[in-house]
Structure formats: C-alpha cells, structure tokens
Amino acid sequence: MKLEYILFGFGILLCLSGVGYLAAEYVKYLSDIGKMGSLLLAVGMFAFMGKYFESLGW
Amino acid sequence: MATRRRNLFLYLALACFIGIIAIFIGDGYLGVYDALYITAGEREETIEPDFWQREDWVWSTGVNQGERVFFRYEVDNRQFSRYSGNVEVSVWRMQERVLNLASQPIAIAPFDKGQVEWIIDTTELKPGDILSEQSYQFSVIITREAIERKVILHVNPLTLPKPPVRVS
Numbered sequence: 001m002k003l004e005y006i007l008f009g010f011g012i013l014l015c016l017s018g019v020g021y022l023a024a025e026y027v028k029y030l031s032d033i034g035k036m037g038s039l040l041l042a043v044g045m046f047a048f049m050g051k052y053f054e055s056l057g058w
Numbered sequence: 059m060a061t062r063r064r065n066l067f068l069y070l071a072l073a074c075f076i077g078i079i080a081i082f083i084g085d086g087y088l089g090v091y092d093a094l095y096i097t098a099g100e101r102e103e104t105i106e107p108d109f110w111q112r113e114d115w116v117w118s119t120g121v122n123q124g125e126r127v128f129f130r131y132e133v134d135n136r137q138f139s140r141y142s143g144n145v146e147v148s149v150w151r152m153q154e155r156v157l158n159l160a161s162q163p164i165a166i167a168p169f170d171k172g173q174v175e176w177i178i179d180t181t182e183l184k185p186g187d188i189l190s191e192q193s194y195q196f197s198v199i200i201t202r203e204a205i206e207r208k209v210i211l212h213v214n215p216l217t218l219p220k221p222p223v224r225v226s
Contacts, residue, residue: 019078026086028108034085038078045074052067055060 097128118210132173135166145174151196190216
C-alpha cells in the first residue's frame, strides 16, 4: 500500500479523533444554531471527502 | 482541470472541518460559564455549567438540621475581554425573601476565574413554626446580572417522627 494512502488514513483518523474529543467536551455548551451549523458542516465535510475520493477513482 | 476540481473538493472538506472547529471553540468554549460547589456534611456536590442550560434548571439537595452548608460559586470568564458583574445571593422560603447572604461585585480578567463563597447555617434559618421532627425547604437564589440560579435545600429532621401508637 502506498505510503501516501497510509498517511491519508492516519491524518483522517487524527482529525476525527480531535473532532470527537471536542464534541464530547463542548457540544453540550453549544447553542441550537451552533449544533445545526456543526451538523451541516459535518455532512458537507463527509460529502466533499466522498467526492474527492470518487475523483481519485476509489 | 480534473486535478484542480479534485483539489477543490479537498479544500471544501477542509473548510468544513475548520468551520466545525471554529463553531466548537466560538460557541462551545468561549463565553462566561458558572459552576456551583455545595458541601453539606462530608460530601461535595458540583453543579456543572451545562446543568443550567437544561430546561430543569433547579438543583435540589438535602442537609440535616443543625448542619452548615458551604457554597462556592465560581465564574469562569472564557473571553478575551474583562468581565464585571455583581453576584447577589439570597435565601427564600414560600416566595418570601428570608435572608440576604451576599452581594459582591466581581471583576474577572480574560481567561480567569472568580468566585464567591458563603455559608448557610440551618440552625439560624429554622422557621419558628417548624418542629424538630419536621423537614422543611428553602431556596438559595443566586443572581448575576440577568442570570438567576436556584438551589433548593431540603432540611431533614433531627429525629424521625414517632410511629403511630396502635390502640387495641
């Protein structure tokens, strides 16, 4: 497996871990608008990542 | 062209990720948060800042008659500017103010904490019409600017009520 893909996976895991930690610690303090905004951005993030990997041919 | 379009998706995903982080920091972390620490007997209860954001914003705790209850109200200023305010604490029973416990101005530096402490002696607050075998309640109301926090103290009786005598 190419080193590039391993680093990709590593980076994605770390990013998701960081977001998960922030979510566990601070999501309870978010306002309703903040929660909605975070949800929409999370959906958008995974959608764009999916389009990116689709364009890579995965 | 295809590479440019592919990188655009990556940049948009990255922008969404940064947006999520910004919302967590801006809306979830930054601000002014308060916590209350209640020590009754040998146990300490902590009322976290997120408790007050729920619909059920009244905390209830129990204490024995004759005990003293120690309160520590902590204000965490997670802002880049200085926070100034006034904290007022009072005891209420049956919609009537019984006692003013504290009225203290606070000035907190950016990303620092300030606190107000007070003690409630249940002996001093015992209503005259209450027997030692009876329990009673009173409310401790903390007011900081437009924010109000309420804690209900349930004072347990000194002795248990005597069981009813059976008449044969």
